[in-house]
Amino acid sequence: MLGLFRSILIFLLLTLIIQSCGSSDTNQNDVDSELPTVSTGNDLNPNSSGNGLFEIKSGTVSFLIQATSATNTKPQFNSLKDPDGNELLTTLGEFAWKSNGYSNLLVPISSSYDPKPGIWSYSATNYSQLKLDMRTSDLSETPTIKVQPYISGSDNISSALNIMKSIFSTSGINLDVEDTETLESKYSQVSYNFNNSTTSEMVSKGDEDKVNLFFITDYTDAAYLGNAAGIPGSQGLKGSHNGVLINLSAHKTGGSLNNQLLGETAGHEMGHFLGLFHPSESAGTLFDPIADTPQCPLSQNSNNDSKLTAEECGQQYGADNLMFWDSWENGNQDNLTEGQVYVLKRALIAK
Amino acid sequence: MKSVILLVLIFVNTSLVMAVPERNKVMRLLEGRHWELREGPFKRLGEGADQRLREIADNTSLTNYLRFRALIALSLYDNEETGVHLERHARSGDSSFARRGFSSLSRAFSRSEPDRVRKVAEHLMESPEAQLRIAAAREMRKIDPPTFQKFLQRESKAWVREAARE
Secondary structure, eight states, X not given: OHHHHXXXXXXXXXXXXXXXXXXXXXXXXXXXXXXXXXXXXXXXXXOTTSEEXXXXXXXXXXXXXXXXXXXXXXXXXXXXXXXXXXXXXXXHGGGSEEETTEEEEEEOSSTTOOOOSEEEEEEEESOSEEEEEEEOSOOOSSOEEEEEEEESSSOOOHHHHHHHHHHHXXXXXXXXXXXXXXXXXXGSEEOSOTTSHHHHHHHTTSOTXXXXXXXXXXXXXXXXXXXXXXXXOOTTOOXXXXXXXXXXXXXXXXXXXXXXXXXXXXXXXXHHHHTOOOSBOTTSSXXXXXTTSOOOOGGGOTTOSSOOOHHHHTGGGTTTBTTOSSOOTTSOOOBOOHHHHHHHHTOTTBO | OHHHHHHHHHHHHHHHHHHSOOHHHHHHTTOOTTOOXXXXXXXXXXXXXXXXXXXXXXXXTSOHHXXXXXXXXXXXXXXXXXXXXXXXXXXXXXXXXXXXXXXXXXXXXXXXXXXXXXXXXXXXXXXXXXXXXXXXXXXXXXXXXXXXXXXHHHOOOHHHHHHHHO
């Protein structure tokens, strides 16, 4: 009886061991099949968990990982590690662009970030498509960025475009502004929301290698001076997020365009599209990731309300910077710092 | 006795003047390249803020973005002076002002005085400006669905009909 019991026990134990080995093998096979392959081109191939690898080659100046999704979900990057295993999202995370239908990660967004050659890893969720764009062309001291203006209506924007060009050329960046194309009347007033079907249809007309400036007659649902499809926008990727909107009627005084303000707005939104943030946000507590941009601190808030205006910050605290959050009635906003120019010169679409 | 009455009158008059916030305080709340309406700061300005907003909205020497925002902020005030002011803008020949005037009128009065909003919506649904027709039709859909359906039947542009239904 004891012998029979012992035999049964041994049989059960052996069965358990065999099953356990088999199970382990199966799991190992699953893990192996889920190991992400290294992407070397533009299309990223993450595994089913959204983890993936890509190679950055020597001489790469900048790269942009872009995620698109249905317009009611927000694609999310959860990790981006450089070849040395450093997690960039711990510091870059708050500046990673996240919006419904479109999110991205740009390297570099300041001189603190470096597109190191080697194998990078990432993790993403809620996406339908992932794309990697890299710039490997040589860095130029005076790079050129192609700009395509579109306009609805018959306003003359040539003076404003010249002001915008001048702001960038002072910092060593040439804007190659192509002839302005006229938009159909259905695009004269559109939503600020780049996921709106009409706005999306219009912005998708833009080429992927240009900054597409859409001078619309007005927004249907906002009173912005302008807005960009992302910080940065979808450089290198044609679609709904490949441009900026600029509101013409908001820039008029008694029927006449304020060309200085319009030129600054076009330049400001283009700065966002190429990866620049506001040096200081309105509350004086949030600042961009660039070391040399002037910060306007809370202490400048003379009347203790919720906003630090251009008047309160003045030139000393960056009100004259092109990327200041507020427009400035009593001064021009035509300054860019070396740190901002560092990012612009490395823009994916700069040559 | 006369001097007491005079003092009281001066005090009351001063209080009334003091109640209207300084123009600059209101203007500051309209600043920013990517402005959005936040109710709290306007409410904290206290009484008279609507008067200043109406002045700003009417001031043709100001750049339009400030005037647009003043009109939008007026949606927070549902008093008679503001109602009349928004109706006037909603019927203006400039579609940017008309649409914002109408939008604020709807937000401020569609519950308390739907007929007031309906009259302006009926007018705007005949506008040659497509975006005005769309804005008015959307509001009419909520107030009077049969009139909205009639609009859809007579509107010739498919994209306008589609936008009105959104």
